[in-house]
Amino acid sequence: MSLTDTGTGTDERRTARPPGAGRWAAPPRPVWEEEPTGAGLAGKAAVLTVACLAILFPLWIVVVTSLSSRETISDAGGLVVIPRDITFIAYQELLSGGQVQRAALVSLGVTLVGTVFSMTVSVLCAYGLVRTDSLGHRWILMTLLATLFFGAGLIPTYLLVQALGLTDSYLALILPSAVSVFNILVLRSFFMNISPELMDSARIDGAGDLRILWGIVIPLSRAVIAVIALFYAVGYWSAWFNASLYLSDQDMMPLQNVMIQLVQKQEPPTGLGQQIKTGQLSPLAVQMAVMVLALLPVAVASPFVQKHFRKGMLTGAVKG
Structure with missing residues (x-):
């Protein structure tokens, strides 16, 4: 076999490799770059929802309690969750x-x-x-x-x-x-x-x-x-x-x-x-x-x- 044939054969073998095979294969993608699955999206949504509720629920209680009357706070036994008899008297007195x-x-x-x-x-x-x-x-x-x-x-x-x-x-x-x-x-x-x-x-x-x-x-x-x-x-x-x-x-x-x-x-x-x-x-x-x-x-x-x-x-x- 001549040198020319050897070179040609080598080139043919290189081009004949299927894409992604051997040392020409593309490196694997990191896990965080993969397309998320339906279960993954649902899990992320659930975690974000729980985190938002954990942050917003205490703020909701603080705001609702500040807008509640003395009777509503007494009936609730302290902090109020469900608003009733909304009044701004606390803010009016504080800012007056x-x-x-x-x-x-x-x-x-x-x-x-x-x-x-x-x-x-x-x-x-x-x-x-x-x-x-x-x-x-x-x-x-x-x-x-x-x-x-x-x-x-x-x-x-x-x-x-x-x-x-x-x-x-x-x-x-x-x-x-x-x-x-x-x-x-x-x-x-x-x-x-x-x-x-x-x-x-x-x-x-x-x-x-x-x-x-x-x-x-x-x-x-x-x-x-x-x-x-x-x-x-x-x-x-x-x-x-x-x-x-x-x-x-x-x-x-x-x-x-x-x-x-x-x-x-x-x-x-x-x-x-x-x-x-x-x-x-x-x-x-x-x-x-x-x-x-x-x-x-x-x-x-x-x-x-x-x-x-x-x-x-x-x-x-x-x-x-």
């Missing part, structure tokens, strides 16, 4: 003035001011850390990373806040927890994914760092900025420990501390004690109404940034 309304305004103000301040510092710090050739870049980054593993502790932090004269002031609710190093690292990772050619072309056109940050980096990073802003806002809105530690004036307490006072200590808010004693209001309805007021802003804001979670968090975690 007094400690709860003032606490809600305090929480809202601290959340807005704190979120803006935290986002400003975090974005500027993350953008500065993107410049690897900047002065002291490595030492600043190492210092920030060290704070993730080592903390000053509660007593030194309290002594520092006291020495700065921040006790019994709203700044004590913002400054001690104003910046999260984790959020800065997430922003930095996202900023590093932006094409450096865009920034170089802007510098050639005469744009400074602030102009580049405002005109290029921030518009391209709306997803991660929305996610980090939500993290900060939820943290400020839900915070209660700093207020209990640094504030002694009850009129300055945020909504979460009033809710703790009402639910755990069973102390009615200022201005509602007489209505509860005379039977006009149910203490349980007031407790549930305060819980709804505390949960409402987060529940309203979350859907608007939900679409940014996947893009913002996953893209920001690609590079470090």
Whole structure:
């Protein structure tokens, strides 16, 4: 047999292999890429349904109880599941003035001011850390990373806040927890994914760092900025420990501390004690109404940034 025949025979044998046979076979698909079966779809639907009910049913009980009259709560023996005799008297009394309304305004103000301040510092710090050739870049980054593993502790932090004269002031609710190093690292990772050619072309056109940050980096990073802003806002809105530690004036307490006072200590808010004693209001309805007021802003804001979670968090975690 000639060399030409041998080569031809080899080519024929290679082309004669059935598709998917031998070493030419396609690799098997992972299990999660297979088409789901009917039983699998039914199982997923059942699990999701149970999970949704486990989340929504307690919320339903809280809302229905807050809208129930004293007689309905007494007949139910506590928490109400089936709504009857719906009334908004608990919300009307809470929002008509007094400690709860003032606490809600305090929480809202601290959340807005704190979120803006935290986002400003975090974005500027993350953008500065993107410049690897900047002065002291490595030492600043190492210092920030060290704070993730080592903390000053509660007593030194309290002594520092006291020495700065921040006790019994709203700044004590913002400054001690104003910046999260984790959020800065997430922003930095996202900023590093932006094409450096865009920034170089802007510098050639005469744009400074602030102009580049405002005109290029921030518009391209709306997803991660929305996610980090939500993290900060939820943290400020839900915070209660700093207020209990640094504030002694009850009129300055945020909504979460009033809710703790009402639910755990069973102390009615200022201005509602007489209505509860005379039977006009149910203490349980007031407790549930305060819980709804505390949960409402987060529940309203979350859907608007939900679409940014996947893009913002996953893209920001690609590079470090």
